[in-house]
Amino acid sequence: MKNWLNSDLKDNDIVITTRIRLARNIKGIPFPDKLSDDEGRDVVKKIKDTLIVSNDGKENFTCIDLWKNDNNCNAEYLEKHLISKKLIENYNRSAFILNKDETISVMVNEEDHLRLQAITAGLNLEEAYECIDRIDDKIEENLDYAFDEKIGYLTACPTNIGTGMRASVMIHLPALSMNNEMPRILNALSQIGITIRGLWGEGSKAIGSLYQISNQITLGMSENDIISNLKTVVEQIINQENLSREQLMKKYKYELEDKIARSLGILKNSVILDSNECLNLISNVRMGVEIGIINDISKKSLNNLLVNTQRATLQEIYNKELSKKEENIKRALYVRENLR
């Protein structure tokens, strides 16, 4: 699997990442929300030990205990999409285990005892599933999962019960957004058990035309069916997006070029830049790269901007607690320096 931040996707690839997550719990231990901090940390230790035993030496795992970090450090992992808000909420008893190229992240004591995640660049559902399934099998050899023969894996929230699997794809849909087609698509997909959310997960708005498309149903379907279902839907949406782009370029060639060129001009020149505007400008430039209007900027550098212009990461880069205004100034500075 390729780390999405370091891999240079093809210019016309509008899927940014693929992510598969499996929710698992240890038999006989209450779900994380019912645990005291000490009990939670015991679970962390148990899982750490198991993973070391289970690991065939292939993966170079690091375990990060959230209670040992400062807030900003944990927020940075969130901004990289390696951990969730919920894991941070439980920081007194939560941890996560990361492989070296940050394509595997195992959250401990999020909503469930284990959230096994594989994250890879582009549209690669099968590859991501194979990877996380292998790790899941290894762990299961050494740990008793809460499992029911009829239902499947038991989880804290009933929406995850069964396979415990959430497969999701982060995709860039600027043309469908501009054409206001997203509400129609969202409505259609919800009827077939597929969800679309914004960049930062549940409840977040779709800023920068970035969407996460994922399966809603985890019960009564096999993992392979979930994946092939989602893949079909994503491929259809890719086609619709590409069609919309072609139509836009046919009808509004100059307007689109203007929007893209101005966005790049503003990114290269602004002195104050707030997070949402930044994401929207990056989206326009990304579309410029994807449709071949911009040729001297890589997807990789845009992905890096996406992550590194977030608040906590900026604070880490500039090694300083930033006020809102300072944050916007540093963001503009970072973007200017990294687009030159």
Next chain:
Amino acid sequence: MKNWLNSDLKDNDIVITTRIRLARNIKGIPFPDKLSDDEGRDVVKKIKDTLIVSNDGKENFTCIDLWKNDNNCNAEYLEKHLISKKLIENYNRSAFILNKDETISVMVNEEDHLRLQAITAGLNLEEAYECIDRIDDKIEENLDYAFDEKIGYLTACPTNIGTGMRASVMIHLPALSMNNEMPRILNALSQIGITIRGLWGEGSKAIGSLYQISNQITLGMSENDIISNLKTVVEQIINQENLSREQLMKKYKYELEDKIARSLGILKNSVILDSNECLNLISNVRMGVEIGIINDISKKSLNNLLVNTQRATLQEIYNKELSKKEENIKRALYVRENLR
């Protein structure tokens, strides 16, 4: 005198041009609006002949008869501020006489038979007056002006009677505009007989923070008093503008730098650019040059953009009748190419 388009003003000079105009009429001939086209062209011939006789050989005059030009050509002279809309309205019987470096323009059969104008770069009221006064004297040696001993020069419109003089200064006031101080200033000045108008004269809005400040009163004051009055007022306004800029830079340093830098970014990158936005962006960049934030762009190139991004001039440059959309595309192209 220096042609304002070719002279490179000091960076901190916020006055762009000084203009003095004298309204004169020939004794015994009705005002232009009462003339037939043939009678009007007789006046043009009379004035041409007089100017050639009066000219001491110093000035290399060219006479342009408006009825011989196409509309776009005349519109171009308007955009260069060499002639007025009224002169173009009378195109069937109007003409203008221009010296080589376009600092003197004598309009024939505008509202009056003669409108003698001197146009120079920066704040140079005395120099401009001396120049146009010398030409006026020379003409008067060979032509009987309509003149009343008590009142002074007689003009078609009573607002010009007396000296027939309008002294005006084109000035760049972005900080006073941003601070919404212009209505207050406009009101105060009108009470002392001074008018402020937008870039394109009477009734025009102040786009791009460019204003023309001129005397309203032509009667009962000497030419020198009018000039020294106006000069005092303009110097006060310059002080107020500079004070406003300092305050803005103190209170909103980053916001101001952001506005200026983004404006330059948009000018260098846009693909569609309408006239008003262009003027406003040029104004922001001009302020950047004036306060020393931008160091690699000359006032001269900004003045050229000011004139050459106007519709008729663009049509001349690209040698083509342009639709509104094409005009905005060519304007963006011209700006991009000339700011690189």
